[in-house]
Amino acid sequence: MARTSVPSVFVAVSAFTLLAACSGEAGDTVEEIAVPSGDAPAEIVQRQDNFEAIGDSFKTIREQLESEAPDFAVITPAAADINERLQRLPGLFPEGSSMEAGHDTEALAVIWEDPDGFAEVQEQAVAASADMMAAAATGDAEAVGGQVGNLGLNGCKACHDKYRVEQE
Ligand code: HEC
Structure with missing residues (x-):
């Protein structure tokens, strides 16, 4: 598993996609998702x-x-x-x-x-x-x-x- 090498920005995007898929809301923005502040x-x-x-x-x-x-x-x-x-x-x-x-x-x-x-x-x-x-x-x-x-x-x-x- 290569989770280590995934930059946090991609993690945030995939979390967003997942949440959007679950909630069915198209209006969510990436800014609403918690993004890790550091590494x-x-x-x-x-x-x-x-x-x-x-x-x-x-x-x-x-x-x-x-x-x-x-x-x-x-x-x-x-x-x-x-x-x-x-x-x-x-x-x-x-x-x-x-x-x-x-x-x-x-x-x-x-x-x-x-x-x-x-x-x-x-x-x-x-x-x-x-x-x-x-x-x-x-x-x-x-x-x-x-x-x-x-x-x-x-x-x-x-x-x-x-x-x-x-x-x-
Ligand atoms: C005290 C809580 C706890 C106990 C006890 C525990 N687990 Fe887990 N396990 C977790 C958590 C939390 C995760 C998710 C870790 C993460 O993704 O950071 C996890 C993840 C895993 C994973 C996935 C690892 C990966 O590839 O990311 C496996 C496999 C696993 N556990 C097997 C076991 C087995 C088998 C046992 C018993 C012998 C066990 N766990 C006992 C809490 C526990």
Whole structure:
């Protein structure tokens, strides 16, 4: 994904096109749309890369569990990677880096309006990923599967449902 290289002026234009398409109003002007005052915070790219890597590791684990002989030499480091990356989240959401602030991101402003709720769901996800690591350490694929479901529901989905742009 080459979001990094998109100049903010194009981001603003695409946001405008999107809004115009949604509202059906032809009279909107680009000036009415929030335009970032400076360069996008570097954390936006860092957090998107971090989430992408989390998604890859999560997929790796699920694929292993679907295979005939799940390989714990693959599952164990992937589980640790997710846990370590989820712990980075608090540093990746600087104030003003929301979609509503005009940036090319799926992070919603409610993240900063509800900091306690956001912190809580992050902690919940970190805890669930630690449980997944513990299950991996037992070498019990079924137990790992249960924790994958728990993390997916109470970590990834719980946060995405509220704090990320709704996915189609
Ligand atoms: C505390 C909240 C939170 C948790 C927990 C969370 N996510 Fe996300 N996720 C987000 C937000 C917010 C974004 C949008 C980031 C952006 O665009 O800046 C996102 C984006 C993503 C993306 C898209 C990355 C990209 O390419 O831009 C993937 C993939 C993803 N998350 C997977 C996961 C998986 C898998 C889990 C669970 C193991 C998870 N997330 C847990 C909040 C969360």
